[in-house]
Amino acid sequence: MPENNDRINLLLEQYINKTISESDFNELFDYISKDENRHIFDDFMKKVDKISLPDADVHHIDWQQMYDNIVAGKKEKSRFAILVTIGKTITIAASLIMTMYLGYKFFNKQPVDYAVQTTAKQDLVPGSNKAILKLADGSEIILNNAQNGVLTQQGHSKVSKSNDGLIEYNEQTANGEETVYVNTLSTPRGGQYKLMLPDKSLVWLNAQSSITFPSAFTGKQRKVSVTGEAYFEVTKDKTKPFMVETGSSSVEVLGTHFNVNVYPNEENAAITLLEGSIKLNHNNSSKLLLPGQQAIYNAHSSGIELKRVDLDNVVDWKNGLFIFEDASVAEVMRQIERWYNVDVKYIGKTPDIKFNGVISRNNNVSKLLKLLQAAGNIDFKINEKTIEVKQINK
Known part of the structure; x- marks a missing residue:
């Protein structure tokens, strides 16, 4: 299926060059969510990795972990789950795909409609x-x-x-x-x-x-x-x-x-x-x-x-964005404390999770927490001006 291969590679290049349309982005997401297209995804990521990180050994990258994050669960959930990596460092190339959904919205200056239900008792508006x-x-x-x-x-x-x-x-x-x-x-x-x-x-x-x-x-x-x-x-x-x-x-x-x-x-x-x-x-x-x-x-x-x-x-905070690259839970929550004027309380052990992604600072805190929660073993609860963070044991 060389035509299919060429099409996926074209869409990936358009994404990197920030020229992809919303319909083409959805097509790309559907392509890379199918097992039969996995090899195309791998080949492209290795090529990008060699360009971005010439000294990197691509065989040491856990592509399976990353690919599983993309295709796991329902389509909408998987778009959120690609934001995080559990207990692991990822490369620039891996981070590229993990931020694909929110990155598309950022590149095209469009608001993100997450269509998620918040479990928070209260919500907190962003800073101003x-x-x-x-x-x-x-x-x-x-x-x-x-x-x-x-x-x-x-x-x-x-x-x-x-x-x-x-x-x-x-x-x-x-x-x-x-x-x-x-x-x-x-x-x-x-x-x-x-x-x-x-x-x-x-x-x-x-x-x-x-x-x-x-x-x-x-x-x-x-x-x-x-x-x-x-x-x-x-x-x-x-x-x-x-x-x-x-x-x-x-x-x-x-x-x-x-x-x-x-x-x-x-x-x-x-x-x-x-x-x-x-x-x-x-x-x-x-x-x-x-x-x-x-x-x-x-x-x-x-x-x-x-x-x-x-x-x-480093500097896109001034342009209204959180950009996380291998950021620990504590690092992310300190930023949330400052921007949402809230205190953070850890219930038990601090979760061992690294976050990678692009998220608007203009969201209410419940939407941000819902994205972070997609890691699968972390839970957030808002009690007035305190956010409780808890490890979920599976």
Whole structure:
């Protein structure tokens, strides 16, 4: 059946190139769910694996586990089940197929209709544009309640709010010496916000994060401090380097795009470079990063590990997505805690599951949990503002 083989390969290539239509996607899913087409799927995945991971030994990949996840159960359920791998690491190529259903919706900017029943007693809505701006005099502006337009004046900077979740500092020309006012923008759990600094640099704040910055950048440096997670697009100025302080570390920048993740309840901090160049200083160590590299370090040690990462997985939180790659239950639930403003309680042993997939951050929490629950041996229960996580023994 060479025609059938060619058709499946064509559809797989269209999926990878993000050009597949919804009808063709459903056709592809039906093809790879049939046992007689298994060999075509295997051959294609090996080819992709060699391209994506030239040093990988494809014989060590558990294709049976992955294929069983795709074809197991009812059609709709299997589309959810492909999001997870139990107690196992998968390759980039395997992750590609495992995210196929939600990935299609993401690539085509369409909402996902899961058509599932929630077993939750209550549901929780996703986070939104919420933040508090603390001014130099100690007064606070709750931004989600504030009217759009000019909010206040800080030195020679007018502070304005727009309706798309942006706070903008427009620095006016100063006559003579300028007084600098230190402000802090902070997001609660379940909040996010975007900031334009006085030098026109842009900052996206994730949930439960903050940035402290001056109303004007005077002197020889542009210095800010961050907690939690923030994504920066820094305006270039060779005469005035940009500096991000994060407690035990600092990042030196001239003009670039990078992500800072320094949540105190995460095991390690991570600085990821998308464009340009940065230098990370941590305790007694320093590293220069190249685009596509991530620096991993611990606040209590001086070592810095550099590795290459999938940049989409790091920064697509600002584009409304959770992207999980071999993420443990604890890692996933910490993100859920921050974004849905909820506490997590484990009943018994923490399930040994790795999640891989693309999920919208705009879903109510019950839909997200239903997808995660498709692993088959994990259960979630929502009690008011607490999510209970329980291992299911089979």
